[in-house]
Amino acid sequence: MVLVGEAMGGDPRRIALVHATRILIVVFTVPFYFRYFSGHYSEAARIAADQLPLGLQDAIVLTAAGVLGAIFGRFARVPAAQLLGPMAASAAVHLAGVTNSRPPFELVAIAQVVMGSTIGCRFAGARLYEIRRVVLVGAGSALLLLAGTAGFTFVFSNFVDVPAEALALSLAPGGVTEMSLVALALSVDAAYVSCLHILRIAMVVSFAPLAFRLGLRRKS
DSSP states (O other), X not given: OHHHHHHTTOOHHXXXXXXXXXXXXXXXXXXXXXXXXXXXXXXXXXXXXXXXOOOHHHHHHHHHHHHHHHXXXXXXXXXXXXXXXXXXXXXXXXXXXXXXXXXXXXHHHHHHHHHHHHHHHTTTTOOHHHHHHHHHHHHHHHHHHHHHXXXXXXXXXXXXXXXXXXXXXXXXXXXXXXHHHHHHHTTOOHHHHHHHHHHHHHHHHHHHHHHHHHHHHHHO
């Protein structure tokens, strides 16, 4: 969302801070609710990252998907082309069965450190009152989204054959990694939770720029 928002002319510092505040509140709220109010409790599951083998052919395919996807995204003028282009190309080669592998965990960790450091550096020179105001906005939006999560879980848990805990974690406004880890820790169906969050993120990243452009047109 930082990349997409910046591509649409937003302030990356405010976007990053709002999302960080939202995820922090969700991660510290949802597990405590399950533990102390819903009566759901289980010992934390041991998390093991099953690494799929990455051969030379798979490495070439994934590298080509990243490079060609970014080039195509820029050519097609897709917002955040360096993110959405490789994502679309990677999804295509995986759905087509060309590869079932993923980048090495170490490479993903390095990318996350670089991205996090880049976003963090943008807070240089930010004043405390600006940060306080943005954090309050992020906290307010997180509480509204959590209220919506509780409402949708209460209504739809009676119509779908899914435990209320799994449905709540799937609808909670947290990141896919954070909610999947919470699901693992609570022994909730992590596959179900992660699939819905991946779908949500794909929809948000794909349609948020369109909604933003439509809003600008109406305003103008």
